[in-house]
Amino acid sequence: MAEVASSVVQEVLGDRARDVDQPIIDYIINVLADEDFDFGIDGDGAFEAVGELLVDSGCVRDDAEGHLVCSKISEKFGKHGLVKPKEAVRSLATPLRMYDGMDETETRKKQPEALDGPVLSERDKAKLDRRKRKEERQRQAQYQMHLAEMEAVRAGMPVVCVNHGGNEGSAVRDIHMENFTVSVGGRDLITDVSVTLSFGRHYGLVGRNGTGKTSFLRHMAMHAIDGIPKNCQILHVEQEVEGDDTTALQCVLNSDIERIQLLEEEAHLLSQQRDLEDDEETGKSNSKANGSMDKNAISKRLEEIYKRLEFIDADSAESRAASILAGLSFTPEMQRKPTKTFSGGWRMRIALARALFIEPDLLLLDEPTNHLDLHAVLWLESYLVRWPKTFIVVSHAREFLNTVVTDIIHLHGQKLTTYKGDYDTFEKTREEQLKNQQKAFESNEKARAHMQAFIDKFRYNAKRASLVQSRIKALDRMGHVDAVVNDPDYKFEFPTPDDRPGPPIISFSDASFGYPGGPILFKNLNFGIDLDSRIAMVGPNGIGKSTLLKLISGELQPTSGTVFRSAKVRMAVFSQHHVDGLDLSSNPLLYMMRCYPGVPEQKLRAHLGSFGITGNLALQPMYTLSGGQKSRVAFSKITFKKPHIILLDEPSNHLDLDAVEALIQGLVLFQGGVLMVSHDEHLISGSVGELWVVSEGKVTPFSGTFLDYKNMLKSGN
Secondary structure (H helix, E strand, O other): OHHHHHHHHHHHHHHHHHHOOHHHHHHHHHHHHOOOOOOOHHHHHHHHHHHHHHHHOOOOOOHHHHHHHHHHHHHHHHHOOOOOOOOOOOOOOOOOOOOOOOOHHHHHOOOOOOOOOOOOOHHHHHHHHHHHHHHHHHHHHHHHHHHHHHHHHHOOOOOOOOOOOOOOOOOOOOEEEEEEEEEEOOEEEEEEEEEEEOOOOEEEEEOOOOOOHHHHHHHHHOOOOOOOOOOOOEEEEOOOOOOOOOEHHHHHHHOOHHHHHHHHHHHHHHHHHHHHHHHHHHOOOOOOOOOOOOHHHHHHHHHHHHHHHHHOOHHHHHHHHHHHHHHOOOOHHHHOOEHHHOOHHHHHHHHHHHHHHHOOOEEEEEOOOOOOOHHHHHHHHHHHHOOOOEEEEEOOOHHHHHHHOOEEEEEEOOEEEEEEOOHHHHHHHHHHHHHHHHHHHHHHHHHHHHHHHHHHHHOOOHHHHHHHHHHHHHHHHOOOOOOOOOOOOOOOOOOOOOOOOOOOOEEEEEEEEEOOOOOEEEEEEEEEEOOOOEEEEEOOOOOOHHHHHHHHHOOOOOOEEEEEEOOOOOEEEEOHHHHHOOOOOOOHHHHHHHHOOOOOHHHHHHHHHOOOOOHHHHHOOHHHOOHHHHHHHHHHHHHOOOOOEEEEEOOOOOOOHHHHHHHHHHHHHOOOEEEEEOOOHHHHHHHOOEEEEEEOOEEEEEOOOHHHHHHHHHHOO
16 A cells, blocks of 8 residues: 555655655655545645645645645546545444453453463472573683783783683684674763674774773773684784883793794703714613603604694894884894883884784774884885785775775764765765765654644544544554764864064074084074964974974973063963873862962863863763873873973874864864974875975974975885
8 A cells, every 4th residue: 555655655745755754755645545535525634734834845836726736636546446435434333342242351351461481490490590600700701811811921921822721723804703792990981782892893982982892892892792713813912012121122022922832842952862863872771761852753843843833924023023013113233222221202112013923813903003103104004005914994094094994983972873885985975974864864753743743733633533543553563763962072272372472483593503522413493382383293203203393392402592482472382291190089170270279160161171171071080081081081181281282292193083173173273383293194184285304303384284304215215
């Protein structure tokens, strides 16, 4: 009947139906297709039911045309035999009581409810409870085991490549995680979700800070999610390597536990073999009293070891490890240095190199570009593009994601949704989905409101009882369309300074600098910065970009030459140091009150709110905040006094993609000078107009865009 109704409505309305939202057309069809619907004489019943909606939606020009259309629809339905003939009304001689001949108490007695399944005996229930408790104990034991392994990794122990279940079973391919929940501290972050990771696909995990991206990766790394095969090797690069006397190169080589064990066993067997040969030459008895193997057994085991070493390509291990470290900007001299001599950022690179060297079945990367310069980022991009297995990466760098991922996993509203394509494709797809969902929601609500208004108007009208019932049924049949729930907008509202000091603001005149006892980092620098400057400094890590920011801010003074700073200029400096220096036991509001005593609480709240730290978030302990939320607290602190110039050292680290977008908008609107150190292409391209290249103790303006600079690095010039 619905199909016939659809064809009739489409035929009568013609092209006009195409311009009307589909939910409205569906509603009209559902009303007319109801088996109890009364079309009335010449379609009067149809016009009373849907005429107003036809006019409001633009299907017809006015009521007159609406009557005509409804008449045609009624006529068409009649030709298909779908208009019921009027039944003759039978008069009753006496009133008829519906309960005559029945026991009233019986008819009103509540019927027994149907059971969902067989009734369980107490014994069966006890068995079921015992089984559930046993499964829960097994899960907890497994969780604790994986937790211990993760703690070992964090402590710097060589348990990096964790092979759960040994080499048994076939190689891990696709991973199916079904109906799992991730909770931290009693709070659900992901609920009742199923995700399939296809072998060889590269996934970008995106979502707002604090939604649970890192927690999801940690649970996967600990095999705490059902569906991950026991023999699946998972490596989560999150913590930096603990520094000791091991060289960077050996630290990477040590991560291949199997290779190390095979080489140690080979050395031991060769030593035994030499001892046996020496005994034979001296005529001593070949006794096994000391538990050593005989020559044949040793030869057989050595043959097995050599085959296995060949299979895992052990001979090329050192060259592969050195190549990976070189790609991450380690010079040959640095590769031979002990890990304890490196800073945290460089030790994080060593941890990344270990992961790439191992090639686990599933690689989990959490913001891998945070501690890399552009040279290393470009190398990592090309390396990951060729990665033969599966990986998941969390990153704030849009262009990095566009280059290395094949799919996006979006964490939103405690759910994970997978999209094919890179980040730009995901953004367009999701934007289109949200538009369509909003349009469908509005159309659905309009149709429901129209039906409900008719029901409310004629609910107690006996003549319209059948029409009201048909509307109620149609309302029940209408599918519910969820409203679009958008994330709250991020805000980075940098305050406008009340005054504008005249030039010169900051100027370098033949300024040179070197740390005591060290080489000269910069020589004869000559440049200036004013309130209209929008500059990004680029160059390899370790070249001195952060030192240059300290010279500009006045934290360091030149060893020769002069740096002039206007006495009236106020500067704000943002770096990871400010984020790490937050009092984790305090909350954002209390922290701001301690930094600026005497300032009214409401004023501090408003300033925190301008960076998205609103409501209860301003009262949460700092240790519960994500890295991006802590960054926004640090931004609030350094900008409270309305600076004229903002100096930023890798400001996008730990921000999610939406926050980076908000930071760009905030910097564009800021009425002051901006100088940043960053390798984030999207951030630089969107917020600054000038590039300075820091190289060989000089600062040189670059005549081109960031993309030009990136292409220059790729070409090796």
